[in-house]
Amino acid sequence: xxxECREKIVDERAGSPIAAALLAHYDAHARxxxxxxxxxxxxxxxxxxxxxxxxxxxxLQQTTVAAVxxxxxxxxxxxxxxxxxxxxPAEDVLAAWAGLGxxxxxxNLIACARAVxxxxxxxxxxxxxxxxxxxxxxxxxxxxxxxxxFDRPSAVVDANVERVTARLFAIETPxxxxxxxxxxxxxxxxxxxxxxxxxxxxxxxxxxxxxxRNPSCLLCPVAAHCAARACGIAESLPVKPPKKAKPHRTGTxxxxxxxxxxxxxxxxxxxxxGAMRALPDDGWSxxxxxxxxxxxxxxxxxxxxxxxxxxxxxSLELSLALYRGPQIDKVAIENLNGASWxxxxxxxxxxxxxxxxxxARIAIQHR
Ligand code: SF4
Numbered sequence: 001x002x003x004e005c006r007e008k009i010v011d012e013r014a015g016s017p018i019a020a021a022l023l024a025h026y027d028a029h030a031r032x033x034x035x036x037x038x039x040x041x042x043x044x045x046x047x048x049x050x051x052x053x054x055x056x057x058x059x060l061q062q063t064t065v066a067a068v069x070x071x072x073x074x075x076x077x078x079x080x081x082x083x084x085x086x087x088x089p090a091e092d093v094l095a096a097w098a099g100l101g102x103x104x105x106x107x108n109l110i111a112c113a114r115a116v117x118x119x120x121x122x123x124x125x126x127x128x129x130x131x132x133x134x135x136x137x138x139x140x141x142x143x144x145x146x147x148x149x150f151d152r153p154s155a156v157v158d159a160n161v162e163r164v165t166a167r168l169f170a171i172e173t174p175x176x177x178x179x180x181x182x183x184x185x186x187x188x189x190x191x192x193x194x195x196x197x198x199x200x201x202x203x204x205x206x207x208x209x210x211x212x213r214n215p216s217c218l219l220c221p222v223a224a225h226c227a228a229r230a231c232g233i234a235e236s237l238p239v240k241p242p243k244k245a246k247p248h249r250t251g252t253x254x255x256x257x258x259x260x261x262x263x264x265x266x267x268x269x270x271x272x273x274g275a276m277r278a279l280p281d282d283g284w285s286x287x288x289x290x291x292x293x294x295x296x297x298x299x300x301x302x303x304x305x306x307x308x309x310x311x312x313x314x315s316l317e318l319s320l321a322l323y324r325g326p327q328i329d330k331v332a333i334e335n336l337n338g339a340s341w342x343x344x345x346x347x348x349x350x351x352x353x354x355x356x357x358x359x360a361r362i363a364i365q366h367r
Pocket of ligand 1: 211216222229
């Protein structure tokens, strides 16, 4: 990019014209989302339900809108208020979360719902600082809920907003070093009225037009203000750090079945897939391979099929072994945490995390 190009464009940057153009576009083209009230509803005085805003923001972390929608609808049908969620048994919430991934979010969700119900009388704090003090609510979620639910002038910066802003201002510093500059630019653009709609408009722009590849600049409501577009570098921004190769781990899951029931355990509260129901395994983790030691002695048949699963920080190849030994009594399994027998024909209702649900499907085919 030439110096002239950058200087000319950067000099023209101003928060309010960008916000005004974006909000006008949002009024006409806002995505319809299960947790969102439309700009027209908002203009008519309808206020977002902070519970639904919070729940959606927690679910959407590192998860797509398409994946979240069904979970959001199921959660809000079953637990329509934060008090209802707070009163639910943790195992029910964890099971309902199964398949959505990043299970620490589900444990934090329960803790946060209980804090809001017990310590705040069922009302979410209406400031960024008050929200951040709740369990499991970090900077991003606090800003998003404060802006969307309470129209606080918070700078909400998710991956979509990060991309849009890096392009609008042609920020070529690689991530994550660019984050402070991006946040400052978002704060600069914030309108004094409708900051919640502004946050959602930025998210929509990133999700629909200012996409990672082939951004639709011809349709973009802020194209006239976009430095990256003017300089022909939109698709190269934001500059991402080189991807690190993920370590590859191996492990084994153990299928122990008798009388139509399979043995499930509860994983340790802390750590990967914490507190989730699961098949017994051999202790694999992000940091090490499993030890291949079966949880009980006996005959085992190793299946010639493995589950391939990719976690955020590593990939896993999970082998499967079926128990073929004699009848198991209580004593044999008393050292297994939370051991319980679950009907095989109802395994889909056990709330197994995806990696174990995949393993269960393979085991059922081979038993
Ligand atoms: Fe993104 Fe293009 Fe709009 Fe710039 S003009 S914000 S690159 S879609």
